[in-house]
Amino acid sequence: MENQMQAWMKTIRQLFSPETLTHLAQETGFIQRKRALTAEAFLTLCAWGDGSLAQQSLQRLCTSLTLRHDCSLSSEGLNQRFTERAVAFLREVFFLLLQRQRPLLWSTIQTYRTCFTRLRILDSTSFLVPADYGEDYRGSVSSGAKIQFEYDLLSGACLQLCVQSANDSDARFAHHAQHTILPNDLCIRDLGFFSVAALTEIDARGAYYITRLRSDMKVYIKENSQWKEWDWESLGNQLKEGESVEMEHVYIGHERLYIPRLIFRRLTEEEWQKRMAYVRKKEKRKGKALARQTLEQKKYHILLTNLPQESFDGQQVYSLRWQIELLFKAWKSVFDLEKVKKMKKERFECHVYGTLIVILVTQTFLFQARTYWQQTEGIQISERKALDVLQSYWQQLLLRLSKEEISLSSLLLLLRKHGRKDRRKGKETALDLLVKLGIY
Numbered sequence: 001m002e003n004q005m006q007a008w009m010k011t012i013r014q015l016f017s018p019e020t021l022t023h024l025a026q027e028t029g030f031i032q033r034k035r036a037l038t039a040e041a042f043l044t045l046c047a048w049g050d051g052s053l054a055q056q057s058l059q060r061l062c063t064s065l066t067l068r069h070d071c072s073l074s075s076e077g078l079n080q081r082f083t084e085r086a087v088a089f090l091r092e093v094f095f096l097l098l099q100r101q102r103p104l105l106w107s108t109i110q111t112y113r114t115c116f117t118r119l120r121i122l123d124s125t126s127f128l129v130p131a132d133y134g135e136d137y138r139g140s141v142s143s144g145a146k147i148q149f150e151y152d153l154l155s156g157a158c159l160q161l162c163v164q165s166a167n168d169s170d171a172r173f174a175h176h177a178q179h180t181i182l183p184n185d186l187c188i189r190d191l192g193f194f195s196v197a198a199l200t201e202i203d204a205r206g207a208y209y210i211t212r213l214r215s216d217m218k219v220y221i222k223e224n225s226q227w228k229e230w231d232w233e234s235l236g237n238q239l240k241e242g243e244s245v246e247m248e249h250v251y252i253g254h255e256r257l258y259i260p261r262l263i264f265r266r267l268t269e270e271e272w273q274k275r276m277a278y279v280r281k282k283e284k285r286k287g288k289a290l291a292r293q294t295l296e297q298k299k300y301h302i303l304l305t306n307l308p309q310e311s312f313d314g315q316q317v318y319s320l321r322w323q324i325e326l327l328f329k330a331w332k333s334v335f336d337l338e339k340v341k342k343m344k345k346e347r348f349e350c351h352v353y354g355t356l357i358v359i360l361v362t363q364t365f366l367f368q369a370r371t372y373w374q375q376t377e378g379i380q381i382s383e384r385k386a387l388d389v390l391q392s393y394w395q396q397l398l399l400r401l402s403k404e405e406i407s408l409s410s411l412l413l414l415l416r417k418h419g420r421k422d423r424r425k426g427k428e429t430a431l432d433l434l435v436k437l438g439i440y
Contacts, residue, residue: 002372024089025042028085028088037073042086044069045061052335052355055341058076097357098161101364102157115438116439118155118159119185119320120188123190126144130343139167140166145166148164156363156367161356163353171194175195181201181202184206187211194213196252200255202306208307210303210304211303212302212303218253227256230250232300232302236266236299243265244263244264244266244301244315246263247262250262262302263305264300265300265301265302267299303318311438319433330384334387335355335359337352362387366383380421382422389414389415
């Protein structure tokens with residue numbers, strides 16, 4: 001395990017060396033001749049500056065460049081450096097990091113016996129951007145950006161990441177990622193990514209899925225060679241709060257796609273109130289009320305899966321999807337991803353890719369350290385706490401990688417002391433569930 005962590009640090013040292021960064025900057029056209037603003041200084045400013053690139057004034061950013069890199073630029077001079085080529089440079093750094101991350105984290109998980117090749121969780125997170133970005137960042141009400149992200153919960157490896165306009169289709173993105181699904185993968189997806197075609201292909205590839213049913217999708221039961229529409233309202237009225245029932249061998253949509261299992265659960269009053277608060281907020285934002293039938297169906301949690309019933313509790317497996325929401329919350333609270341003031345579009349995009357570079361560096365070490373402490377002492381690490389610690393640590397030390405080695409032991413001890421997951425009475429952690437379900 002320690003070898004993989006040292007390998008990630010070596011990757012960072014190599015990729016973030018002045019020579020490699022200068023070469024990448026020249027390849028992308030960001031640097032065409034010798035300038036006061038080096039590739040290393042620009043990456044530092046966008047990724048590890050004193051505060052968010054999207055919140056600081058140009059004057060303060062120039063001051064930071066002077067103090068850290070002895071680079072003197074005027075505010076307008078710096079603003080002119082935020083170009084499409086600057087964005088291309090940071091994007092190239094990010095995707096090169098991503099290429100190195102995957103094999104490292106996959107090799108880590110191979111020391112464990114898991115019953116799935118990968119446990120893939122796909123979701124997106126959106127945030128508002130200045131209105132003058134026009135067609136590039138359209139939203140349902142105002143301008144917005146969206147990040148599509150899929151990762152393997154078992155290893156932590158990032159499988160897909162894409163920056164899009166806020167109103168780009170989640171289902172379309174999922175369709176374009178289908179070719180990466182391997183036999184025995186488990187795909188956990190929310191409503192926005194639902195499509196009959198996606199479920200058909202996942203099953204055809206020898207993989208598993210668990211997803212929520214879209215409210216406009218009809219369910220059918222076959223009785224004596226006759227199709228009968230499922231009356232979910234009648235069944236729901238018979239259930240008590242928190243009670244669930246499973247149905248086998250159902251069919252959905254006009255295609256009559258065969259679904260091995262449907263899990264139908266009535267929400268508790270507390271869960272219902274939380275869901276309705278979210279629905280009302282969404283209705284207000286979009287200025288559009290949901291239909292009565294859709295609102296009625298919100299009282300229930302309906303899951304579709306092809307997982308074997310005798311092996312897996314579908315509701316517990318689906319609850320693992322919440323882990324990606326915790327990562328998104330950390331991205332926004334620790335790394336200030338969504339805090340964007342009015343600025344030119346290219347500077348905003350440099351902020352996004354600079355922040356994603358930091359997230360990838362720290363998140364990779366988080367997943368490695370999580371496995372290390374679980375393996376050696378049975379300690380569980382909190383993603384939110386660990387990312388907070390790592391962000392502070394890397395910000396201090398990454399700037400002088402060429403001058404000294406990062407102390408792996410001190411970093412691990414910091415996470416052991418300050419990143420330990422809190423135990424709540426009666427609450428199971430994601431790792432508890434993975435072990436309980438026999439996945440990990």
